[in-house]
Each structure stands twice: as structure tokens, then as C-alpha cells.
Amino acid sequence: MYRLTSLIGIAVLGLLASGCTGFSYLSKTYVALTPQVVTIGCKDPYEVYDQRRIRKMLIVSNALREFTGCGSDDRLDGGDPGLTRAKRFREAARAYLDETVREDCKITGETVFSDLQTEFTYTCAGPIEPRDTKVPRLPGRSRVGL
Numbered sequence: 001m002y003r004l005t006s007l008i009g010i011a012v013l014g015l016l017a018s019g020c021t022g023f024s025y026l027s028k029t030y031v032a033l034t035p036q037v038v039t040i041g042c043k044d045p046y047e048v049y050d051q052r053r054i055r056k057m058l059i060v061s062n063a064l065r066e067f068t069g070c071g072s073d074d075r076l077d078g079g080d081p082g083l084t085r086a087k088r089f090r091e092a093a094r095a096y097l098d099e100t101v102r103e104d105c106k107i108t109g110e111t112v113f114s115d116l117q118t119e120f121t122y123t124c125a126g127p128i129e130p131r132d133t134k135v136p137r138l139p140g141r142s143r144v145g146l
Contacts, residue, residue, distance in 0.1 A: 022114075106124075
């Protein structure tokens, strides 16, 4: 019995160390949301999952962009997309708030989950909208909930 408990403990520690807790958190927090798309710089799109009621958003890039950078010319010019990653994700978060008519909101924190996913927390001067409030959405996106 002790050996089984030890093995379970080691497995749990392994899962924690491998980032499964991040996956679990992201799944629980953002899975029900429809992403919106915001573009920055050279028109590269970033998906945004916005939890307006808790004022957090997840910005998601794609692997190709993170390898090539903002357009294929960056890679050929010797630019390293990793050096601009944090800046690009912050720009996408700020652009998203601006485009959804929340220019007064301020980004207050960020958590990097992977090279493709960063979560931002933000505060706004106005109160949090009640659950069924119609909120501005980016063009071409349907409202699924808050």
C-alpha cells in the first residue's frame, strides 16, 4: 500500500512539473469561450479568449508565427521571434481592449503558460457587466457568453 501511495505521489508531482496544472486551469477558465481575433503589426492574427467577468484574457499565437516571426521576412532578416514574443502578446492584448471599446482598461499582470499562450489580467474603471449584458465584439464574431 505504501508503494502504491508513493507511486501516485510521484505521478502527481510529475504532472505538476510537466505543466498539466496550467492546461487544467486554461481548460477550466477558457474552454467555453469563442475566440475573437485581433491583429497587430504586419496583420498577424492572435486569438483572444476574454473572461470579462473576472477580467482576464488568454492570448494565443500559433506555432508557425512563433517560428517565423511577424511575416516571413523577419526570419530571413535574422530576426528572432522569441525576442519580440512578450512585446507582441502585450500589443495584442492592448489592441483587443482598445477594439472592444475598453480603452480605459489597464493591463495589470501577465502569466506566460507557453510560447503560444499568455494570460493577461486587467482592470477597468467601470463596473463588471451583469451576466447577460450585450458587449462590443470584434466584427464577425458571435457572442457565446461572458
